Amino acid sequence: MTSPTHFSEKNPSSLRDPKKAKFFPRILAAQLGRVLGKLRLLHPESWEQGYRSGETQGDAAGYMRGHQEGHSSGYKEGFDAGQVVLEIRDHRAVDRPVPGLDDDLFEDWRLPITPHLEARMRADVLKILPAHKQPTPSQWEMILSKTPTTVVVAGAGSGKSTTLILRILLLHHYLGFELDSLTVVTFTNMSRWDFIGKFRDTFLLWGLTITSEEARTLVRTFHSMILNFARAVTGSQDMKAFEFLDGKQLSAEPDDVDINPFDFRIGMTQRSLLNKCYDDLCSNNPRFRDLMLDLLTSTLELKHLSADDDKAKRRHAMIENISARDAECTDITEKAWLTAGLLPQAGLILKQETIQIEGHPFRINGRIPEKKAVLVLGAQQYPGSDFRRAGSKFQLARELKAKQKLFQTYCYERVFWIENEDELKKLIACIRPTPGASPGFDYQIDGELSAEPILDCFVGAAGFIENLALDVSRAVNAMKFPKGSRDALFFEALGLFWPQFMSHLEQQRPRVMMFNRMFALFNECNTSTFERLPASLLRPMSHLMIDEFQDISPQIVSWVRGAQREIRRRGRDLHAGRVAQWSSMICVGDDWQSIYGWRGSAPKYFLEFKSEFKSPATSNLMLRENYRSHQYIIDAAEQIVKGIPTAPNKAATSAGPAAKNPIPVSISYRNDKYLAERAEEHYRAGESIMILFRRGAERAVVEKLLRNLLAEDEKQPKKQRRIQLMTFHKSKGLEADTVFLLGDCLFLTSSPYKNQAYRVAQLGASGDPQPYDTSQREEIRRLAYVAITRAAKHCYWFIDEPPPESGPSKPKASDGIPSNVPFFHDARRSMERSQRKAR
The missing domain is CATH 3.40.50.300 (P-loop containing nucleotide triphosphate hydrolases)
Structure with missing residues (x-):
């Protein structure tokens, strides 16, 4: 159970002086709890948690809270000087339904359709x-x-x-x-x-x-x-939703602004609230501050790579050449840092040493006694990413990156590789922490594709956990991480930060709540909050x-069931x-x-x-x-999701105007010239066009490629424009005559914390150790299904050609493309043959 949510200006006073608590009531409470538990009239886990809190502290107030938490309804209203106390309960804490209990959400009735x-x-x-527009029998x-x-x-x-x-x-x-x-x-x-x-x-x-x-x-x-x-x-x-506090949306309502509350971007207003809570916690909670410093240190420490990594293997083949030029590279870099006046620094021993990497000599710039680590200076900022040694065709920063890969793979000392002034300041903050100063930095949760500001990571991870109807602190306590895992520190810190941030929001005037907190307030176990609703909202x-x-x-x-x-x-x-x-x-x-x-x-x-x-x-x-697509498009899309658990007897039939003359879905390697030619052709034929890409960065590439065609289309009134550019995800619900798909749908990375959260939420198959990963392997195929079925007449799917020295293939949606079927025209093999002949 989480701590109660208070909606008043002052906190409730204690019910009784803890020093006056007596032994007999505690014994009576324990016996009463056991009896009621056997009769299934209370939830034993909640009772035990609340009772033990009172017992160990020896205070009667703790006993009273335990009694309240163990109440058979799972909730007891609390009032103190006119204050309403609303508790949020985890619906997984409720016992299974009692046999014979009418657990239906609806009455046994039928709509009076004569x-x-x-x-x-x-x-x-x-x-x-x-x-x-006449309905079909099934409609x-x-x-x-x-x-x-x-x-x-x-x-x-x-x-x-x-x-x-x-x-x-x-x-x-x-x-x-x-x-x-x-x-x-x-x-x-x-x-x-x-x-x-x-x-x-x-x-x-x-x-x-x-x-x-x-x-x-x-x-x-x-x-x-x-x-x-x-x-x-x-x-x-006047309560505000946290997700709608950014700038011009400050007074907006959820129905007035077209943003996705599931995937919003943190704006200045939200960030200021996050920062304030973060700073307060760093100043007042030593454990939280220590965790932040440890996390910051871990982001600066060079992460170890496996010797099986493809990049590491390529660098190892060049280790002799990299070693031969390393002394000169180290001297140039160190001189640039010294000239900039950033070194020396207290806590850093700046003295070059030679160490052996796979039997070859390499230089380090010094040591960090506090961290029992070596220091290596990068050249990204000093002398700069464009700087080259005399006679070298490569930038100095690139040469040092090759050295970095060797250190990541074969150096077994702790290494801090510092590229720029900002990283140096963070390193000094770790060595000589300033009381009250909160270290802001980027962090990458294991399984995420990129690093983000630490507060964004907190919001993202907490949001995912809460969307699963889990309490953040309870879920974090249930997680386990390998010894030495950075994420163990991160999630311990999240467990401290998130309840504090929820309280911080509720203290704002006007009050602020996150949508997830609101849904949790109305999960199906919080019956008393539903009872407070006026009929006009529930009806x-x-x-x-x-x-x-x-x-x-x-x-x-959980909210819908509770309502x-x-x-x-x-x-x-x-x-x-x-x-x-x-x-x-x-x-x-x-x-x-x-x-x-x-x-x-x-x-x-x-x-x-x-x-x-x-x-x-x-x-x-x-x-x-x-009613949108012809049968070949339907069959191609359904082939991609074949084998995924689904509703039985599910197969669509083309019934719209595009049903005649079906054309196979075209599969080929990425060819921008061919894409531009086909787009021009279909546009001149009067068709609507949708170009979908997996990564938002592709938009700029497509806009440059189709510059003239887009400029022509933008001259038309908005409702008459026929070209749309967007990601696969954003295309859902839309359609076009011709659709171009750029890129495959790949399963890129496993997520240890999301797998654990899925298990806590009881999602996925029983016994599956990685239920979230399993769902994502299925989801990449469903995403391709969505993209293909946007097309009414023509669909072109351009897939990136695999690199010549690629390792084991990651699961991808295109794995579901069979050979020798009429609804796919796969030109990739003929393209490969042509390329081999050309070579």
């Missing part, structure tokens, strides 16, 4: 909508579903948005359900605004005018809803429709005097398009819907028709 009403709606749809099943819960597998291009809108039309226009009893949830504002436009246009065809305000209230994002929940229970209507979730359900995270799942349980608990009282009664939920998604596992989303809740959302009756439906 044959007459169904016939009336079908006739209206036939008369009002054009022929190409009608979704629209007319009567069960409390409905889960719909809707593949790419299946027309799910139109079908959802007709579902709303059924509920509101034909059944008479009030609009404020309905909510459609999307994950991003881009998809939200697109849905709102289609929703209002469709209702107008029925003569129903939906105001902009009504539409915005009905179609929501998860984050705007949870902010309203949090404001209601804390009584802080819109009575008939809930969730789009892109495959992207839901464990944290949001549905509270709706059922209130029963008819919540719906008194209204047409809309009871509750229902319809979830639409495609597990093959689940591509956000790196932020904590998991397709298991979609694939295991019936067990995750208990209901008396669930309709399982599938929309197989694809």
Whole structure:
């Protein structure tokens, strides 16, 4: 259990003087705890934790807290001088359901769709909508579903948005359900605004005018809803979401700004709050400060490489030449540092020595007694990255990088390799720490692709853990790392920093909370927070429709389940005097398009819907028709994800205008000239074009390559432009006649901490030691599926040619491309033959 979240200006006073605590109440409490545990009327782990806290401290206040934590409801409200204390509990701490217990989230009821009403709606749809927008039989099943819960597998291009809108039309226009009893949830504002436009246009065809305000209230994002929940229970209507505090977004609401709260960039306002908390903790918590200094030291220390590393092998082959020029390189570099006036420094013994590396002499610049390490100066800043020795064709910095690889591989002393003034200052800070000064630096968590500022690493790691519905401190305590691991220090520091930062935000005026904290406040175990909600906030979730359900995270799942349980608990009282009664939920998604596992989303809740959302009756439906792409594109995309666990009997059929004359998906090595020629050709044919890339840095390359074509397209009115450039991830939900894919989808690195977090969250297969890595190997193939299925007519996939001396191949999406199938045209082998002939 985490510490309570306080929403008042002062802290509650202790319940009793600890010195006056008596022995008898502690004995009585222990016996009572055992009895209640056997009767399954309390959670023993929570009781034991709270009770032992009181016992060991010998204070009655601890006993009282233990009693509260062990209460059968898992929560007891605390008041002190008008203060509301809201506790956040981990839903994994709850015992399994008692046999025979009604654990359903929904009542056993059916929507009152009579044959007459169904016939009336079908006739209206036939008369009002054009022929190409008439629902298919499977879409009608979704629209007319009567069960409390409905889960719909809707593949790419299946027309799910139109079908959802007709579902709303059924509920509101034909059944008479009030609009404020309905909510459609999307994950991003881009998809939200697109849905709102289609929703209002469709209702107008029925003569129903939906105001902009009504539409915005009905179609929501998860984050705007949870902010309203949090404001209601804390009584802080001016509460701000931390993720929306940056600059011009300072007063914005989640529904007003199109950013992704799952993947936001830290701005100046957020960073100032992080920095303040960080500085305070460094000044007041010696252990935290020591951890930061140790981490900083580790970032400056040369990381050891395996002798099997390809770069190390290449450098070893040149070791004699590198050694021969090393003395001159060391002298030039050291002179530049001395001339700049940066050396000598107290704590550093600047004296060149010769050491042996694989039997060859190399120079070091000195030693660092405090760290029992050697010092080597790099040439990146002094004399500079462009400087060359006389007669050398290579920059001095490059020559020293070759030496660095040899030291990383074959030097078994501790080495600090300092490249620039900033790194030297950090090294001095580690040797002679200044009291109260917090060392800011970049850090790279094992398994991440790059280093980031240490505070960004804290936010990113904590966000991932919390998206899995885990408490950061509890999850960190459950992690284990090898002896000497830097990440052991990092996560211990995170466990200290994160609770402090949560408290720091709550002390701001107006109050500030992170979205993850708000969701945790409303996880399914915090029943009392739901009980505090006014009916006006809870009622819109009575008939809930969730789009892109495959992207839901464990944290949001817990919130949705908690809300549905509270709706059922209130029963008819919540719906008194209204047409809309009871509750229902319809979830639409495609597990093959689940591509956000790196932020904590998991397709298991979609694939295991019936067990995750208990209901008396669930309709399982599938929309197989694809109205966007021809069959070869569909078959190619499905081939890539073949073998990944998925919904049964899942295969799409082309049903749209592109179904005729299917053209195979073209596979070739990267060829920018060919790409430019094909883009020009399809643009002149009047087609829309989408160019997708794996890395954002590719945008500049593509913009330069297609400069003239892009300039021509930008002269058109915005709605008439036909060229789009974006990453694979951002393309989801969009489409174009012709799609160009640049790059493969690779599994690049294993993540030790995310694997551990997945296990704590009980995600992945039982017994899988690396469940997160397993999910990522599957996700790279799903990402390629998403990219391919953006295409209606033509799809070109350009894959980087492997280097001639590449090591073992990393798992990649293109591994799923078979030979001798009609829906792929793989030109890579013919290109290789042509290149061999040319050589």
